[in-house]
């Protein structure tokens with residue numbers, strides 16, 4: 207019996223990095239995976255899961271579009287019978303000094319990182335209610351907890367996710383739906399590639415990390431699995447920090 211056996215799980219941004227690792231980890235523990243992304247490479251995530259004996263489908267999905275959420279939720283219900291787990295993972299990073307950040311860039315990062323999570327959390331409610339509850343995991347960041355230079359817009363978006371999660375948790379708990387945020391430190395994925403390639407930037411971003419290294423996507427997937435599973439049945443509205451000690455002092 208897997209740790210999320212039979213649970214129907216949407217993972218957004220599942221073509222790469224943390225989303226891909228999380229889709230694979232949930233599948234390895236018996237989850238039925240709806241892997242979504244704007245990147246069609248997401249089909250590869252699904253193929254690998256199916257090749258390993260798991261159950262998964264790919265749906266092209268722009269998380270900023272309401273009509274796409276409508277389609278994804280409808281497919282979940284018609285093909286699997288509802289929804290148990292939503293991993294709101296898709297996101298983008300903007301590394302720029304505040305003075306060089308345009309209003310368009312600010313609005314875009316809020317659309318992709320925050321509006322998407324509002325839409326996903328809103329659309330997940332009904333299908334989770336029909337299954338008598340569920341678990342929503344919203345990907346924030348250490349930069350939703352502390353500041354660092356060159357990322358004020360990103361940090362604002364990740365901070366918004368942190369508090370949106372707590373608000374949603376207070377409304378959804380009575381329906382058996384747990385909403386929590388997950389705060390990775392610096393993780394070795396395509397998003398962080400350019401940071402980790404440059405020695406000077408790498409030393410700066412990893413400096414506060416007590417373990418002295420970047421984390422792996424699998425290390426975040428393990429935390430997402432815990433929050434998705436019934437093992438976290440009393441965990442509601444919390445901030446799960448998985449950062450190698452970055453924020454501990």
Ligand SMILES: NC(=O)c1ccc[n+]([C@@H]2O[C@H](COP(=O)([O-])OP(=O)(O)OC[C@H]3O[C@@H](n4cnc5c(N)ncnc54)[C@H](O)[C@@H]3O)[C@@H](O)[C@H]2O)c1
Nearest residue numbers: 219221222223224244268269296297347392393395396397
């Ligand atoms: N990598 C890190 O160091 C790190 C640290 C903290 C938090 N995070 C957060 O974790 C999440 C995953 O990050 P990652 O490192 O795996 O990133 P990644 O860039 O490797 O993967 C992100 C995925 O999201 C998809 N995506 C982007 N915009 C989308 C949209 N509009 N609709 C649907 N899909 C879209 C991309 O196609 C990509 O497959 C993000 O929310 C990110 O902010 C990452």
